[in-house]
Amino acid sequence: MNKPIIYCDNQSITQIDIRVLEAMRPFFLQYYANPQSVYEMGSRSKEALENARTAVASLINAEVREIVFTSCGTESNNLALKGIAQALKGKGNHIIISQIEHFSITNSAKKLESEGFEIDYVGVDREGFINEAELKSLLRKDTILVSLQYANPEIGAIQNIKKLAGIVKENSTAVFHSDGVGAVGVLPIDVKQLPIDALSFSSSSIYGPRGAAALFVKKGCPLIPQIDGGVQEGRKRAGTENLPSIFGFGTTCTFLKDEIDINSLRTSKLRNTLITKLPTLIPHIYLNGPSNLNSRLPGNVNFSIEFVEGEALFLMLDAKGIIAASGSACAAKDLKLSQVLKAIGVDVAVAQGSLIFTLSKYNTDDEINYILEVLPQIVEQLRAMSPLYSYFQKTGKRKEAGPGTDFSDSHDHENENED
Secondary structure (H helix, E strand, C coil): CCCCCEECECCCCCCCCHHHHHHHCHHHHCCCCCCCCCCHHHHHHHHHHHHHHHHHHHHCCCCHHHEEEECCHHHHHHHHHHHHHHHCHHHCCEEEEECCCCHHHHHHHHHHHHCCCEEEEECECCCCCECHHHHHHHCCCCEEEEECCCECCCCCEECCHHHHHHHHHHHCCCEEEEECCCCECCECCCHHHCCCCEEEEECCCCCCCCCCEEEEECCCCCCCCCCCCCCHHHHCCCCCCCHHHHHHHHHHHHHHHHHHHHHHHHHHHHHHHHHHHHHHHCCCEEECCCCCHHHECCCEEEEEECCCCHHHHHHHHHHCCEECECCCHHHCCCCCCCHHHHHCCCCHHHHCCEEEEECCCCCCHHHHHHHHHHHHHHHHHHHHCCHHHHHHHHHCCCCCCCCCCCCCCCCCHHHCCCC
16 A cells, blocks of 8 residues: 655745646747747747746736846845845945854855855844844944845744834845745735845745746845856846746746735645644644744744654654655754754754644645644654653653753743743
8 A cells, every 4th residue: 555645845845836837848848949049939938038027026026127037045045145245345244144044044144254244143032033122233334234034934933024124224224135935925025015125035935846036136236146157137147047947937926926815824724733733642742933823934833842853753754654844954964953943942852853844735634634643653652762751751850861952841841932
């Protein structure tokens, strides 16, 4: 009997919408000419490229010329952080990012630091929300760029970007960028209503194909290209355009304009079922991220399960056909504590049992019920083999698991999300 495949790692990548796949097909077999070519076939490709740009711009209410196509969210973030910082180097060298940014932001910041820029990391609270007072205190006359993630795909925290960007604009002359890969296409976003200068987002996060993403760059925002070459993308990003994927990106944006609310309601319902029922089935399980579900991404579920070894948990889930995640997709093979869980203060040892389900419009009630049936059984099996759990059952105390871990009784996980 074949095991079911229940895909709940949509923070990593989403299944492509079949309507998008069909729309892309002609650009592999019929309209495959280079959009920069001057002959008729190339002109048709150019027209398709610009139609896609219009659709992508429309999703966030941007001007068409404010959209720069890239290959992925990581490239968009690299282009934004490095391109803007380098363009503004003559005005200052101070940059602010948060402690829970994606690695494409944090590693870009480290690269800029090696070039002489100064980086400050603004902190977050226990639920992942940026400390507004600290942000304001970090702003300086030489602050040229602030980059704060719109929504964190790991713990689901949706930032109040309008307020945060407002703080930056009221107290500095810095450019404001946001990594919107986890938010655009999931939440309704109107860049004309936000005091932001740049926004990254990606096709593969919103039921589109891989190989296409975008950077919104507000008119007048300075940007130095990071790829040298030709005249593509208004000279902001050189290289032959990936027309099939870009057209697919535009197609998924067209659908999402009318479907964001429907998708959100669907995934929120499934999310709420897991968040409500799992703690009634599994003891010593702690929700990470916002307790107010209105401030949480609609498909995000993140728990830490105590007295469970994370790697074994995921192998056993996978054996049952349940695909989940721990930490960000780019850190899946790194056994170190997730930087996001560390930033919100989760104990090192407890965080080893962190479990993330990120749901999509393709998940079903039956799949959620299957997870609710299987996961408690797996946790019970693993705890039966755990000497730490055995010690806890006998003594009621959490035993030190080794250097650097903290099972102190003073840390009350069960109440950490209560306001």
